[in-house]
Amino acid sequence: MIRQNIRMAIRTIRRNVLRSALTILGIVIGVAAVITLVTLGEGATAQVASEISSLGSNRLDVRPGQAHRGPGGVRSEADPLEAEDARAIAREVGGVEAVAPVASMSAQAIHGSRNRSTTVTGTTRGFLQVRNWPLADGRTFSEAEERSGKAVCLLGTTVRKELFGSSEAVGAWIRLGKLSCRVIGVLESKGQSSFGADQDDVVLIPLRTFQRRLAGNTDVQAIYVSVKEGISTQKVKEQITELMRERRRISADKEDDFHVMDMQEITKALTGSTQVMTALLGAVAAVSLIVGGIGIMNIMLVSVTERTREIGIRLAIGAMERDVLTQFLVEAVVLSIFGGITGIALGLVTAAIAASVLGLPFIFNAGIVGTAFLFSAAVGIAFGFFPAKQAARLDPIEALRRE
Amino acid sequence: MSGNTHVSQSGPPLVQLRKVRKVYGTGQAAVHALKGIDLTIHAGEFVAIMGSSGSGKSTTMNILGCLDTPTSGSYLLQGVDVGALTRDQRALLRRYFLGFVFQGFNLLHRTTALENVELPLIYRSMPGGARRRLAAEALKSVGLEGRESHSPGELSGGQQQRVAIARAIVTHPKLLLADEPTGNLDSVTSREIMELLTALNRERGLTIVMVTHDVETAAFARRCIRFRDGLIVDGQPPERKPS
Ligand SMILES: Nc1ncnc2c1ncn2[C@@H]1O[C@H](COP(=O)(O)OP(=O)(O)OP(=O)(O)O)[C@@H](O)[C@H]1O
Ligand SMILES: [Mg+2]
Numbered sequence: 001m002i003r004q005n006i007r008m009a010i011r012t013i014r015r016n017v018l019r020s021a022l023t024i025l026g027i028v029i030g031v032a033a034v035i036t037l038v039t040l041g042e043g044a045t046a047q048v049a050s051e052i053s054s055l056g057s058n059r060l061d062v063r064p065g066q067a068h069r070g071p072g073g074v075r076s077e078a079d080p081l082e083a084e085d086a087r088a089i090a091r092e093v094g095g096v097e098a099v100a101p102v103a104s105m106s107a108q109a110i111h112g113s114r115n116r117s118t119t120v121t122g123t124t125r126g127f128l129q130v131r132n133w134p135l136a137d138g139r140t141f142s143e144a145e146e147r148s149g150k151a152v153c154l155l156g157t158t159v160r161k162e163l164f165g166s167s168e169a170v171g172a173w174i175r176l177g178k179l180s181c182r183v184i185g186v187l188e189s190k191g192q193s194s195f196g197a198d199q200d201d202v203v204l205i206p207l208r209t210f211q212r213r214l215a216g217n218t219d220v221q222a223i224y225v226s227v228k229e230g231i232s233t234q235k236v237k238e239q240i241t242e243l244m245r246e247r248r249r250i251s252a253d254k255e256d257d258f259h260v261m262d263m264q265e266i267t268k269a270l271t272g273s274t275q276v277m278t279a280l281l282g283a284v285a286a287v288s289l290i291v292g293g294i295g296i297m298n299i300m301l302v303s304v305t306e307r308t309r310e311i312g313i314r315l316a317i318g319a320m321e322r323d324v325l326t327q328f329l330v331e332a333v334v335l336s337i338f339g340g341i342t343g344i345a346l347g348l349v350t351a352a353i354a355a356s357v358l359g360l361p362f363i364f365n366a367g368i369v370g371t372a373f374l375f376s377a378a379v380g381i382a383f384g385f386f387p388a389k390q391a392a393r394l395d396p397i398e399a400l401r402r403e
Numbered sequence: 404m405s406g407n408t409h410v411s412q413s414g415p416p417l418v419q420l421r422k423v424r425k426v427y428g429t430g431q432a433a434v435h436a437l438k439g440i441d442l443t444i445h446a447g448e449f450v451a452i453m454g455s456s457g458s459g460k461s462t463t464m465n466i467l468g469c470l471d472t473p474t475s476g477s478y479l480l481q482g483v484d485v486g487a488l489t490r491d492q493r494a495l496l497r498r499y500f501l502g503f504v505f506q507g508f509n510l511l512h513r514t515t516a517l518e519n520v521e522l523p524l525i526y527r528s529m530p531g532g533a534r535r536r537l538a539a540e541a542l543k544s545v546g547l548e549g550r551e552s553h554s555p556g557e558l559s560g561g562q563q564q565r566v567a568i569a570r571a572i573v574t575h576p577k578l579l580l581a582d583e584p585t586g587n588l589d590s591v592t593s594r595e596i597m598e599l600l601t602a603l604n605r606e607r608g609l610t611i612v613m614v615t616h617d618v619e620t621a622a623f624a625r626r627c628i629r630f631r632d633g634l635i636v637d638g639q640p641p642e643r644k645p646s
Contacts, residue, residue: 004525015513313509316470317523317570318498320491396470400509 001323002330009331012303013338023299024339026292027379031340031372034285035347036354038368041278043351043360052267058097058227059130060237061261062089062244078257080219083207085247086124089223093239095231098129101207101220109203110175111163118159120176120203122210128187130224138170138185141206149208151181156200157189179213181205233262289375292339293383300332300387311391312399325392332384333377340376344369415482417578417610418444418467423476425462425633436462438633439476444612446577449604451621452614454630460614461582463630467612468501468580469493481577498526502571504581508563510555516542516566517551523574541573542566545599561592565599572603579603581613585620597623 013020062085064078086101104121125140127133136157145152153174160169169183190199211218227236237260244258304311311324348364355362425437437459444450452460465471466478469485470493478485480496488496497503510519520538529537542551545565555563564584571579581600585593601623603609615621629637 001525001528309509310511313511314522314526315494316468316497316503316509318494318501318526320494320498322491323526397465400505 002326005327005330006334008327009334012331013335019299020335020338023295024292024335024342026295027289027336027339027376028292028343028346030285030288030292031343031376032347032350033288034282034372035344035368036351037281037285038278039348039351039363039365040354040358040360041275041281042363042365043355045275046361046363049267052263058229058231058233059263060225060227060233060240062223062225062240062258063221063261064258066256066259079248080221081223081258082218083211083220085220085244086126086223088243088247089225089240090126092243093225093236095228095236095239097226097228098126099226100124100126100130100224102127102222102224103207103210103215103220105210105215107177107203107214108175109159109163111172114163116159116162116201118156118201118203120205120210120214122205122207122214124207127204127224130226133190134188136186136188138183140185146206146208149206149212151179151209151213152184152206153181154185154187154204155183156187156202156204158198158200159203160186176203176205177214179205179209181209233264237262289379293336293379296332296336296339296380297383297387299335300328300384301390303331304328304387304391307391308394308399308402311394312396312402315394315396316400321392324394325388328388328391329381329384332388333380336376336380336384337373340373343376344372347372415479416443417446417448417481418442418612419477419479420463420466420473421477421479423463423466423473423478425459425466425471426474435633437466437473440633440635442628442635442638444578444610446610447604447608449601449611449623449625450613451624451627452612452630453616453618453621453627458630459633460630464580464582464612464614467578468503469496498523499574500577502574502576502579504564504567504571504579504584506583506586508555508560508567508587510563510566510570512556513554515552515554516547516558516569519555519566520570520573523570527574537573538569541569544572545569559592560588561595564588564592564596568596568599568603572607572609577610579609579611581611583614583616585615585617590619593617593620 062081064080066078081101083101086099090096090099100123102121102123104119106117107120108115108117109120121127124146125143128135128140135154138154140154141150141152144150153176155163155169155174163169163174164172169186172183173180174183175181187200187202187204205214207220225236225240227233240260241256244260245256248257250257314324314327348369352362354360420440420442422439422441423437424435424439427434427436440459440463442463452463454460462471466473466485469480469488472478472486472493480500483496485493485496503509510516511522517535517538520541521534524534524537539551542548545568547562547565547569550558550562550566555566558566564587568584579600584600585596588596597620600611600613604611604625611624613620613624621627626638628635
């Protein structure tokens with residue numbers, strides 16, 4: 001009987017292709033919107049997460065000033081960090097894999113007639129380890145170069161390309177502002193971060209060189225710490241906090257004037273906002289599904305009116321109320337499921353295209369596809385019930401008399 | 404008696420109406436469509452109902468067909484009191500015991516003749532293969548072999564009524580109700596339809612109750628009942644089996 005009903009419903013729908021198409025349009029758009037947005041949202045979340053892990057997993061950042069809500073907010077009145085802080089952390093905190101003090105400024109990098117304004121970062125060898133950043137060419141700083149503040153540098157691929165084109169960079173000399181320094185290595189490409197910054201637009205020099213020859217002070221803006229595999233980041237974070245309070249002589253009743261941020265916090269802050277977005281979009285989509293459902297109800301009511309005589313005939317030859325009810329309910333559900341499937345297909349195609357245009361990964365989420373499918377079926381049942389009930393309740397004599 | 408050997412007196416009569424009244428509306432606007440009719444029909448009969456317009460013929464047919472219930476009085480179908488049944492139970496009576504032929508054919512549009520005839524079998528949950536075979540047989544028995552895939556729009560009035568008759572008899576009902584089955588047909592086609600109904604009555608013993616305005620059509624029936632103003636004014640007694 002159900003199979004009969006489905007066949008009958010498909011036939012009725014095919015008889016009125018244009019009208020059926022318009023009827024399900026609301027559901028198609030609603031479902032397609034959900035699928036597209038959720039798929040893209042997940043792609044974006046995944047990309048942010050993978051970028052963060054590419055910054056170096058198990059990483060902690062120590063920065064001066066109190067942490068504000070969300071990443072990056074720093075109060076300026078706190079004392080800057082010192083290179084010695086980084087050495088102390090490496091020496092005294094257990095479970096630390098690598099430590100890198102960092103100080104940056106923008107500067108003009110010049111080689112021959114070519115130049116590029118870029119970011120010069122003073123740091124130590126630990127930087128490459130903490131950032132998980134291998135060398136493409138050459139070598140990194142030696143301990144002696146770091147200690148004596150030698151004028152040597154490592155180039156990001158963007159700077160290398162700008163200054164050297166296709167010719168050899170390692171061994172050449174470039175100028176950073178007034179400082180003349182020798183290129184000893186080239187970093188591998190990291191690409192763009194999710195914030196749109198080109199991570200390869202950078203020149204690394206030893207911290208001491210940076211402080212003496214470029215900045216003219218001993219400030220350190222941040223200390224990057226990477227934690228050994230299998231060691232709790234939380235523990236290390238607590239130890240660093242304790243050590244730093246001691247070093248900065250903060251009395252027990254005062255708050256920290258620095259903060260230690262772990263990558264999970266950063267990840268959470270960044271992906272959390274995409275999740276809120278996804279939830280909001282889901283709500284919008286739910287509303288459009290309801291609008292789609294009302295469209296189906298409308299057309300089903302029209303259909304019941306148009307087919308009153310048919311209903312009368314069916315009742316006369318022995319259809320029970322529930323037979324008629326099922327018939328119209330099945331029709332509504334077939335319509336809405338058809339809309340759902342079309343919407344899912346449309347949504348996936350749109351998401352795939354949009355993902356490739358936006359450079360996001362395309363992540364197929366079976367859960368959301370299943371949910372959208374069930375939701376569209378539910379819309380058919382919910383909004384088809386009233387018209388179907390109207391049909392089932394018709395009086396056969398009156399229905400037969402209707403022209 | 405040679406004509407009809409199927410009329411049976413054993414067991415309860417197929418149809419028994421006792422003091423049946425039907426009132427539409429209430430108070431001042433009330434229409435007394437039936438004012439107390441008694442009617443007994445035995446299995447195998449072919450009964451014609453005549454009478455002027457508004458005399459209550461269709462009202463009676465609706466009650467006989469379990470599409471409507473009397474305001475008062477009782478209707479026993481094979482001894483079952485129809486008045487005591489629910490809407491769905493009456494639907495089941497129609498499904499298993501009754502067949503309908505209407506003046507306006509009442510076929511489903513854009514649906515083939517075969518599918519129209521299959522329809523009552525679908526409600527009996529008959530599997531597709533058996534359904535199509537029975538429907539094709541029924542179409543053949545009304546002389547429409549080869550028209551199975553035609554839709555009503557592609558058939559003449561007489562042919563459409565044959566499809567309707569095939570749909571009514573495909574389930575082998577106990578009682579066939581026909582309200583002015585030839586009302587929309589010319590006299591030649593009418594005669595063909597009446598010959599078909601007569602044959603079904605004689606050869607299969609199908610019990611038929613038919614409303615008609617036409618004396619010539621009524622003459623095909625074995626018995627004629629006349630209505631006037633909600634009452635039966637002239638009805639020969641039911642046919643008896645020769646003893
Ligand atoms: N649903 C209804 N509501 C009110 N009055 C009705 C209804 N159905 C029938 N009637 C009235 O009941 C009376 C009998 O009607 P019925 O249809 O039985 O007549 P009929 O003998 O079949 O007439 P005709 O030969 O014109 O078909 C008429 O006066 C009609 O107006
Ligand atoms: Mg009538």
